[in-house]
Amino acid sequence: MMERATRVGNRLLAALPPADFALLAPHLRKVPLLHDAVLVRSGDRIEHLYFPCSGAIALIMELPNGQTAATAVIGNDGAVGLMTALGPVRSPLTAVVRVAGTALQISPARFQAALERSPAIANAVQIVTRAMMTQFLHVAACNALHSVEARLARWLLHIHDRTDGGDIxxxxxxxxxxxxxxxxxxxxxxxxxxxxxxxxxxxxxGQLEIDRQRLEVVACECYKVMSRRIDRIVSQDAVRLLHAAPARNGCPPPDFPFAKTDS
Known part of the structure; x- marks a missing residue:
């Protein structure tokens, strides 16, 4: 599993059984996540799904008066745009790349076609949804109850968890x-x-150098509680559910995980 996760990049996709991943693989493109790039704006139709392999994407709530606030940070344990599993929808949030990296991109139509043939992919959508809801609820409670210093420490730790660029x-x-x-x-x-x-x-x-141990002292308890709960949802115990039923295609896994790479 670890070798496949390294090759695929996204933990959720790496957990799929080979036959189910084969439904998606020919349509996945590896694309760069450029710093500050907007992947989708609030109110726009979702044109692509993104499964991050590295980097961090913030989901931002934009209010009519122009104020903004983050509701979640997504890394290689999740996905952006999975609401399209419910049908053609407009995004309620803006997704912005905050730490550059790479992602696997697929169109909603291609993803929906694979979803209809694969109970494992359907379970993967449920896992991501549960993890996202957990993060939304914790962030809402934390914003109401804890100091700005503790909240900033929590966000910095969440982002640091999803990057591989050291302490900067x-x-x-x-x-x-x-x-x-x-x-x-x-x-x-x-x-x-x-x-x-x-x-x-x-x-x-444009850069913050952190001391992680001291940051953990400053952060509220939300950081550790949220991290444990989300990791449990996306853990190997949870993704074993993805193996419950084979995809209805009988295809062997492809030799290459992606059809195209955008540089």
Whole structure:
């Protein structure tokens, strides 16, 4: 499983039985996730599904008055755009790449066709939905109950979990403001407080260098609780459900996991 996860990149796709993955593989394209790229805007139709292999994507709620706040961060344990499993829909959230990486992209029509033939893919959609709902609920409670410093520490840890670039995170003050749903002046004060506690080592323009151990001390209990619950949902115990029934195609797995790579 670990070897296949490394080859495929996305943990959820890697957990699919070979025959079920073969339904998707010819239609998957490996695409770059460029920093600050908007994958879909709130209110727009979802044109592509993305299964991240690396990097981090923030889901942002945009209010009519222009205010924004993050509701979740997606990495290689999830997907963006799975609402299309319910049919043609407009996205309720804006998905923005906050840490560059790569993803496997597929059209809703191709994904829906595979979904109709594969109970395993249907179970995968349920797993992602449960993980997303867990994150939404925890973020909502955390925003209501905990300090801005603790909330920023939690977001930084979640993003750090989904990156492989060491302790330097490519996050601007504007991005932090968007994550927290606060003004940039508030972000300045919060970052200064975390620097004073040495949870943030430095904050050069567009970059934060963190001390993970100290950041975990500052973060509220939501970080560990949320991480445990989401990891349990996407764990090997959960994805074993994907093997309950074979896909109705009888195809062997392809020699190559993707039909095309966009550079």
């Amino acid at each position: 995170l490519p996050l601007t003050q504007e991005t932090l403001s968007e994550l927290l749903g606060v003004r940039r002046t508030t972000v300045t004060h919060v970052v200064s407080a975390l620097r004073a506690s040495r949870a943030i080592k430095s904050n050069r323009r």
